[in-house]
Amino acid sequence: MIVVAIVLSIQTVEVIPEFLADAPEQVADLLTRMWPLDFAYYPDTVHAALMETIHIASLGTLLALVLAMPVGILAAHNLVPSTPVNLVAKLILVSSRSVNSLVWALLFVGIFGPGALAGTLAIAFRSIGFVGKLFGEALEEAQPxxxxxxxxxxxxxxxxxxxxYWPQVKPAFWSIALFRWDINVRESAVLGLVGAGGIGMALDSALNLFQWTRVAVILLAIFAVVIIAEVVVTQVRRRMI
Amino acid sequence: MLKLNHLSKSYVAGTPVLRDITLEVSERGVTAIIGASGTGKSTLIRCINRLVEPTAGEILFEGADLATLNGRSLRHARRHIGMVFQEYNLVERLTVMENLLSGRLGYVSAWRAWRRKFPPEDIRRAYELLDVVGLAGFALQRADALSGGQRQRVGIARAVMQEPTLLLADEPTSSLDPKTAVEIMELLAGIARSRGIPVLVNMHDVELAKRFADRIIGMAGGALVFDGPAAELDDAMLTTIYGGQGWIQ
Structure with a gap:
């Protein structure tokens, strides 16, 4: 059974044996080309782009919290005891979540043009579903x-x-907000690939120009920021909740 | 003061929990409603302030029929009816002081309450009441740090903060040990006396009711079967109220 599944899967992904055999060599080649890292490039372009990414993530999260709270309230049956209203609110939350942030970004780049505004809105609209769903559930679990x-x-x-309600859901609310901000820092790093601002745009141009030493610096910067975000969230949560 | 006229309640159509209750509570002092579990005591007391919607009948209180009120007029009527609950129903994550002040939410606007800008008069009375219920010095403690008896004292103080003209208590002692239960009943009886208001308490402990109530109302099967002073409550009557005899010594 499992063997059949594996065979079928391999046929579907159409592995090209030559490329597969070649892979270790290619990885080694790529790593050699990335070395030495072009750190001089960091203060030039990467730093500003990195800050923009963090701003996109933070502002997007903030906007999502503001927009998601009313929708979360409308979705909570104990607060709004009307099943049709709850269903409409849940539909809004599900549609927000069912669209990937890259797709939201493509949409907003189309409307507002490339840049950080499109990225911020993409992060916000993707987060509404997540925040609203968890906030609504926290409200429904409040003691009557x-x-x-x-x-x-x-x-x-x-x-x-x-x-x-607020004193009862406050810990959950801050926990959701921090968790979503953490996710958004990671998500906003790739938004630039579709032109929605941030460090992804720098990554995109470096990739297109085969400047591998710069690509390496950017990847390292993203890695560092994700770790810092993780540490910040853990610390804030420990102190607050 | 309070008059119930032909009050009925059915959660499921055709199986009434309250059957045609007509009752007047006007005198100050403690009135205890006793009866077996599931006989409608809680439903009766919750119908009075419309936490439960009665199916039929009138609830006459301070010149209005509470059964017909809605929205703002119902909220304004409820301000004059304090309520104490079996499970205390405090907001656990707020302080004792905030819980007391929440008794003023019917009078203070939501915006002022959110910024904790309660009138100084309310805060002064809250401190006074903490003294009365024996919790002086507990104002800034969080409610979830208190014991059951202490929580019920906060619950009582919150209800009295409303300056009620009627106090309802739904099984206020059922979650407490016998000693604390007596203390809580003493506190409720003291408030009835000092404030000159009727206190309507719902309980299943007959001895406690006999000890503290000026008037006892017995319920069985959703109807009133006894109404009189504690002295008139004899074993025959208790058998009618609770059924069986083995439990009476």
Whole structure:
């Protein structure tokens, strides 16, 4: 059974034996061409592009949080006890998630032209589904008892939200926000490949010009930023939650 | 004060939980509603402030029929009815002080409440009430750091913060040990006395009810079967309310 599956898969991907045999040699060749790393290139172009990437990720996450909160509320059945409204909200969240951020980026590059704005919006629109879904679920898991007590005291809707629900979902909210920011730092690094700003654009031009020593510097920079983001998220989470 | 007229409630059509309850609560002091589990005590008390929607009947309170109110008018009526819950229903991640002030949410705008800009008068009263319920010095503790008895004291103080003219308590002692239960009942009886308001308590512990209630209402099968002072509650009546006899010593 498994053998059949493997054979079928290999036939489908159409492995070319010559290329496969050649691969180790090619990798070695590529690594040689990347060496020595062109560090002089970093302050020139890479640094600014890297900062732009982080800005795209942060601003995109922020925008997503603002846009996702109302949709998350509409999706939570205990807050909006109307199944049609919940379904429409969930449809919005699913459509946001079903489109890859690169596809969102292509779309926004088409509308706003190439640059960081398209990248920011792509990150935001891809994140709405993720943030909204998890935030809505956190709201649905909130204890109904305290909310009932506030209702019994005559508290209006807005006060029930801020005094009853918000303290209960606050840890989940910040946890979701940090996690999504971490993902977005990684995602925004590739958006430049389709012209949506950031370090991906530098990577794209270096690749097209076969400047392998520069490609290596860019890859190293992305790697470093992803690790830094990971450390920052872990530290902030430990301190806050 | 409070008058229920032919109040009925069915969660499922055709199987009523409350059957045609007519009841008046006007005197200050503690009125205990006793009865077996599942006999509709909680439903009755929750119908009064419409946490549960009655199926039929009137709830006359301060000149209005609560059963017909909606939205803002219902919220305004609820401000005058304090409620204490079996599971305390505090917002666990907020401080004791914030939980007390949440009793004022019917009076303070959401925007002011969000910025924690409560009137100084409310804050002063909250500190006073912490004293009354024996939690002076606990204001800045988080509610989830308290024991069950302490949480129920916060729950009572929150209800009193509303300046209620009627206090409802839904099984306030059922999650507590016997000693703490007595302390909580003493506190509720004291509030009924000092504030001169009726306190309607729902409980299944007969001895506790006899000890603290000025008036006892017995329920069985969703209907009222007894209404009178504790002294009139004899074994025959208890058999009617709870059924069986083996448990009465």
């Amino acid at each position: 008892g305290p909310i009932e007590a506030l209702s019994a005291a005559g508290a209006p809707w807005a006060s029930r939200m801020t005094f009853g």
